[in-house]
Structure formats: structure tokens, C-alpha cells
Amino acid sequence: MAKRVLTTESGAPVADNQNSATAGVGGPILLQDQHLLEKLARFNRERIPERVVHARGSGAYGYFEVTDDVTGFTSADFLSSVGKRTETFLRFSTVADSLGGADAVRDPRGFALKFYTDEGNYDLVGNNTPVFFIKDPIKFPDFIHSQKRDPFTGKQEPDNVWDFWAHAPEATHQVTWLMGDRGIPASYRHMNGYGSHTYQWTNAEGEAFFVKYHFKTNQGVRSLSADQAAELVGKDANSHQTDLLQAIERGVNPSWTLHVQVMPAAEAADYRFNPFDLTKVWPHSDYPLQRVGRLVLDRNPDNVFAEVEQAAFSPNNFVPGIGPSPDKMLQGRLFAYADAHRYRLGVNHTHLPVNAPRTAVVDNYGRDGLHATRNGSRHDKNYEPNSYAGPAQTDAALAAPLAIHGWTGTHEVPAHTKDDDFFQAGELFRLMSEDEKGRLVANIAGGLSQVTRDDVIEKNLAHFHAADADYGKRVEEAVRALRED
Numbered sequence: 001m002a003k004r005v006l007t008t009e010s011g012a013p014v015a016d017n018q019n020s021a022t023a024g025v026g027g028p029i030l031l032q033d034q035h036l037l038e039k040l041a042r043f044n045r046e047r048i049p050e051r052v053v054h055a056r057g058s059g060a061y062g063y064f065e066v067t068d069d070v071t072g073f074t075s076a077d078f079l080s081s082v083g084k085r086t087e088t089f090l091r092f093s094t095v096a097d098s099l100g101g102a103d104a105v106r107d108p109r110g111f112a113l114k115f116y117t118d119e120g121n122y123d124l125v126g127n128n129t130p131v132f133f134i135k136d137p138i139k140f141p142d143f144i145h146s147q148k149r150d151p152f153t154g155k156q157e158p159d160n161v162w163d164f165w166a167h168a169p170e171a172t173h174q175v176t177w178l179m180g181d182r183g184i185p186a187s188y189r190h191m192n193g194y195g196s197h198t199y200q201w202t203n204a205e206g207e208a209f210f211v212k213y214h215f216k217t218n219q220g221v222r223s224l225s226a227d228q229a230a231e232l233v234g235k236d237a238n239s240h241q242t243d244l245l246q247a248i249e250r251g252v253n254p255s256w257t258l259h260v261q262v263m264p265a266a267e268a269a270d271y272r273f274n275p276f277d278l279t280k281v282w283p284h285s286d287y288p289l290q291r292v293g294r295l296v297l298d299r300n301p302d303n304v305f306a307e308v309e310q311a312a313f314s315p316n317n318f319v320p321g322i323g324p325s326p327d328k329m330l331q332g333r334l335f336a337y338a339d340a341h342r343y344r345l346g347v348n349h350t351h352l353p354v355n356a357p358r359t360a361v362v363d364n365y366g367r368d369g370l371h372a373t374r375n376g377s378r379h380d381k382n383y384e385p386n387s388y389a390g391p392a393q394t395d396a397a398l399a400a401p402l403a404i405h406g407w408t409g410t411h412e413v414p415a416h417t418k419d420d421d422f423f424q425a426g427e428l429f430r431l432m433s434e435d436e437k438g439r440l441v442a443n444i445a446g447g448l449s450q451v452t453r454d455d456v457i458e459k460n461l462a463h464f465h466a467a468d469a470d471y472g473k474r475v476e477e478a479v480r481a482l483r484e485d
Contacts (some may be wrong), residue, residue, distance in 0.1 A: 008035055009042070048309070049344045050099045053144055054110045057093035058103075058188060058241040059308040060248055062297035064088050064115060064258070070292055073209050073262055074201035076321035078117040079292065087116040087358055090297060091311050092188040092240070095127075096147045096156070103240035104229040106183045106443070108132075108174075111193030111215065112313040113295070116358035123317040124213060125337065128185060129178070130194040131424075132278045133171040135413070137332020143168070158450040166459035170279045172467055173425040179443040180428075181436050182221065184229045187243040189254040190222035197315070197330040198276050200323040200399050201262070208265040208400035210275060210325055212282060214289060215256040226443060245300055253298045259289035265400070272418040276327040280424055307354045312341035323399025328413070346370040363391040426468035437474070445478035 006014040014035050021033035029036065051057075063085045070079050078086040093110035094101060109128040114121055134143055146164035150157045165171045177183070185191035195213030202208050224232065232239050247254060261282050268275050275282065301307035316324075316334040324330055341349045347369040349355055356362075367375050367382045381388050432440065444464070451457050457479060465472025 009038055051093075051340065051344065053095050054093040054112075055099045056097055056101045056103070057091050057110065057308055058244050059089060059091040059301060059311060060244060060297040061299040061301070062088050062090065062253070062295060064293055064295050066293040068291045068293065070260070070290070071203065073203055073211070073260075074321040075204040076117075076122075076201070076319055077119050078115055078122070078319070079321070088295065089114045089116075089307075089311060089354060090295070091308060091313065092244070096144075098149075102233040102237040104184060104224060104232045106178065106226070106229070108178065109185060109188070109191060112311075113193070114311070114313060114355075115319075116360075117319055118359050119319045120360045121317050121355070121357050122319045122322065123313045123315055124195055125313050125315045125333065126193055126195040126197070126213065128182075128191045128193055129174060130196055130212070130214070130281050131174050131177065132196060132329060133165075133174045134168060134329070135170055135277050135279050136328050137336070139168065140329075140332065140336075158447050159452055159456070162448055162451045162460055163453070163456045165463075166456045169421040169463050169466075172422055172463045173279050173428065175444070176425045176428050176440065176467070179447075180432065180440045182223050183443065184224040184226070185240075186222035186224050188240050189219045189244065189247060190217060192217050192221060193256060197278060197333075198325040198327045199330075200265070200325050200402075202321055202323065202398075202400045206400060210263040210265055210268055212261045212287075214259045214261070215295060216259060218255045218257060218294075225439065226446075244297075248297060248300050253296050255294055255296045257294055258292040260292055261287040262290060263287055271416060273416045274413055274419055276325055276330075277413070277419070278327060278329040279421070301354075306352075310345060310349070310352050311354045312338075312345060312349045312352075314338040314341065318398050320396070320398045324402075326402060348372050348374075365390070422463065422466040425463075426466075426471065429468045429471045437471075441471075441474045441478050444475050445482055448475070449479045449482035 006017055008014060017035070020036045021030045022028060023030055031037070064078070066079055066082050066084045069082060071081075078084065091110065091112045093112070094103065094105060094107045095110060096107050097105065111126045111128055113124045113126075115124070134140065143164060146160045147156065149155055150160055165175060182191070193213075193215035195211075198210050198212055200208055201211050236242055244254070261284070263271070263275060263282070273280055314334075314337045315330060316338060318324070324334060345352065348366075348371045350362075351371065351373045362374065365382050365384055376382070379388070381390050384390055384392070429437065429440070448457060448460055451460075461472060461476050461479070464475045
């Protein structure tokens with residue numbers, strides 16, 4: 001077997017990769033040492049801006065297989081027949097901490113899934129919780145600032161975390177999820193994934209439905225207590241990455257069963273609460289889970305940077321038969337995700353192998369920009385319409401149109417008959433066993449008791465009292481006990 005030759009970026013062979021060129025033995029280094037300068041300059045540029053949120057992540061390739069007929073609800077080709085398989089890439093992540101953060105922490109987990117369909121890539125971005133902290137994207141930068149490291153102390157501050165939640169009563173439902181037993185998953189394999197947002201499906205007849213995605217883990221839900229998590233972080237800060245990598249390498253391929261809740265579009269306007277509110281769930285008694293298929297992860301990336309760090313998910317990457325809903329948080333993310341990737345990876349990030357479609361042909365008039373690899377030939381025009389047989393529009397909408405009415409302005413969303421910020425948080429609390437309630441209260445009190453302002457504590461306690469009288473009483477007593485110690 002021929003020996004491989006080390007080369008520079010331009011392909012020239014490298015004579016010495018151990019010693020820099022100098023002016024005489026022991027002399028100063030020469031500026032003409034092209035290999036040294038190139039090597040150091042490239043090293044200085046190895047890192048790209050990390051994600052503002054979801055920076056710490058792991059990922060794997062796999063496939064999605066349809067197991068049940070859903071053609072009555074959507075014309076999406078990758079869901080068109082039982083047994084059909086589509087290649088996928090799934091990225092898991094923590095939300096608040098930076099790229100070097102630990103895996104086993106109390107934080108929501110990102111669940112971002114890319115389907116490489118024959119009609120283009122379909123990206124579904126969600127979390128391991130069916131709800132979120134806020135319902136309007138204009139609050140998102142402030143929310144994230146409150147949860148990340150303080151500009152002065154350089155660490156996450158309970159004063160900031162709970163102060164924001166004190167002024168965001170709609171966060172009470174998600175706080176109850178986060179502080180409960182599922183707040184620290186034992187591994188990425190042992191947690192559910194949710195689309196969280198409401199999406200639109202449209203069938204071949206043009207009928208529209210609103211849907212919510214539920215990926216139920218086939219490994220069973222397993223979580224860690226705060227003490228177990230602290231011990232695990234001390235042993236292996238990369239515990240979830242380690243677990244996912246080793247499981248797939250052993251051939252123990254994790255899987256999830258996809259179910260959807262389906263609401264006929266006509267029922268949305270009169271539903272008892274706003275079905276597009278990301279802080280609320282749809283009760284299964286109203287819209288039962290309907291099975292769709294199975295997601296399996298069976299291949300690890302060969303290079304974490306190229307395939308996990310550079311993976312870009314944009315919820316505006318739809319395919320025919322699937323589209324957005326009036327969910328305000330989703331609407332904000334339709335812009336924000338793609339824009340974040342243009343900043344981090346460049347305008348041509350969709351040319352990168354992990355982001356490029358597998359079978360669908362990309363044919364448009366996008367040209368130039370950093371790292372452009374698809375600029376066409378001398379015969380291709382960069383404008384449309386043209387007289388040179390360039391790609392043309394189909395005139396076929398991907399999804400059904402959404403009806404709108406009223407005046408422009410910064411409106412609050414109209415309340416439905418049963419809309420409030422606390423009822424579903426109370427329902428979640430009342431579903432818990434006594435042991436689960438005890439751990440939830442202890443987790444909340446452990447953080448809230450560290451807040452230095454009494455008024456911030458009182459505002460948060462009011463939210464828990466509004467959700468459930470017993471819930472509020474227990475948290476209040478636990479916080480008082482800790483503050484008196």
C-alpha cells in the first residue's frame with residue numbers, strides 16, 4: 001500500500017511537519033515558512049460561532065418508516081405509503097448552556113429532526129417537552145438572556161431566572177415540567193420528543209388539519225434525580241453523548257414511535273383554549289394520539305464538527321402537504337432559525353453535506369456568497385423569468401392558505417373560553433404521585449429560595465398558588481424553610 005503524502009492546502013508536499021524553518025540553527029523563524037503560517041492561521045479559525053441556544057448537542061443518522069396510513073390528513077410524499085422509509089438526521093441538545101456545558105443538567109432538551117425526503121428536506125424542530133415557557137417570540141431574547149450566564153458574574157443566576165418567570169405567568173406550565181421528574185433525562189435515548197408547535201397538514205383534496213407531533217421513546221422514559229445528575233456530571237460531563245455514541249456502535253439502535261394529534265382546521269376557532277398557544281397541550285381526550293411511524297437511529301456521524309455542529313435545522317423547510325400554523329412562536333422561528341445559520345455557517349450552509357438534500361434536486365437562482373459550490377454553468381441564468389428554460393414555479397401551494405382578518409398592530413391574542421396561564425400547570429401537578437410532587441416542590445424551592453428579592457419570590461409563589469392551592473402551599477412552605485435555615 002502506497003504511503004500517503006502530507007500536503008499543504010494547495011496540495012504541495014510537506015517536507016517537515018516537526019520543525020519550523022529558521023534563520024540558521026537556533027535562529028528566529030522565517031516568514032517564508034508557508035506551511036507553518038498556513039497551519040497556525042487555519043488553527044486560529046477552526047471554531048465557528050456557537051449556537052446562542054442549543055449549543056451543546058449530539059446527533060445521529062437513521063430512518064423514518066411509515067407504519068400507518070395518514071394520507072387522509074396529508075399529501076406529504078414521505079408519508080404516502082405504509083412501509084416507506086426516509087433517511088433522517090436527529091440532533092439532541094441542551095438549551096441554556098454553552099458548547100462546553102454538561103449533559104446531565106436540569107434543562108429542556110432540543111429534538112431537531114431532518115427528513116431527507118424526495119421532495120426536499122423537511123425540518124421538524126422541537127423539544128422533549130410538549131410546551132414552552134413563552135408564547136410570543138418578541139420575549140425570546142429576554143427569556144434566553146435571563147437563563148444564560150449573567151454579564152457580570154459569568155454564571156447562571158437564580159435572581160435572573162426567577163425574576164423573568166415572575167413576569168411571565170405563562171411559563172408556569174413549563175416550569176412545572178422542568179422542575180418535575182422529567183427535568184433531567186437519564187439519556188437522549190430515554191426521553192420523548194415533541195414537535196411542541198402546532199403545524200398544518202393538508203391532504204390531496206386540499207382539506208387542512210392542525211397537528212401536534214409526539215415521538216414516544218421505545219426505550220422507556222428514564223430520568224435522573226438532582227443528586228444522581230450531579231454525581232454523573234462529576235464522572236462524565238459528556239454522559240448523554242457517550243451513551244448515544246456507544247449504544248449505536250454496539251448496534252443497540254434507539255427508536256421512537258411517532259404519533260400525531262389531528263384537529264380539523266374548522267375546529268380551531270371555537271376550541272376552548274387557543275390551540276396555537278405553545279404554553280398549552282391538547283388533552284388526549286379531545287384529540288387522541290394517532291400512530292404514524294417509527295424513527296430509528298442506526299449510524300453515528302464520522303465527524304462531530306462537520307455533521308453535528310454544522311447541522312442546520314430551519315422550521316421553514318417544509319414539503320408539499322405540510323405547512324405552518326398561526327402559532328406565534330413558530331412564526332418567529334420561521335425566520336430566526338434560518339437567520340442564525342446564515343450568521344454561523346454562511347448563506348450557503350445548505351450546500352454542506354449534512355444539510356444538503358439526498359435525492360431531491362436543488363435548482364434555483366441562488367448564486368455567489370461565501371463557500372458557494374452551486375453556481376451553475378455559462379448557460380445558466382441567475383434571474384427569473386427567463387427565455388432559457390430555467391427552473392420555474394409550480395403554482396401548487398405546499399399547504400392550505402390561512403384565513404386572516406382585522407387590523408395590523410401589536411395585539412394580544414384573543415382569549416378562548418378556557419384560556420389562562422395556570423390551569424394546565426395545575427392539571428399536571430394533580431396528575432403526579434405524592435413522591436413526584438415532593439421532588440417537584442424540592443426542586444423549585446431549591447432555586448427560588450436563592451432569590452434575593454422578596455417581591456420576586458412572592459410573584460412566583462402567586463403563580464403556583466393560582467395553578468393549584470396545594471401546589472402553592474407546598475412550594476411556599478418549602479421556600480420559607482430553606483430561607484430560615
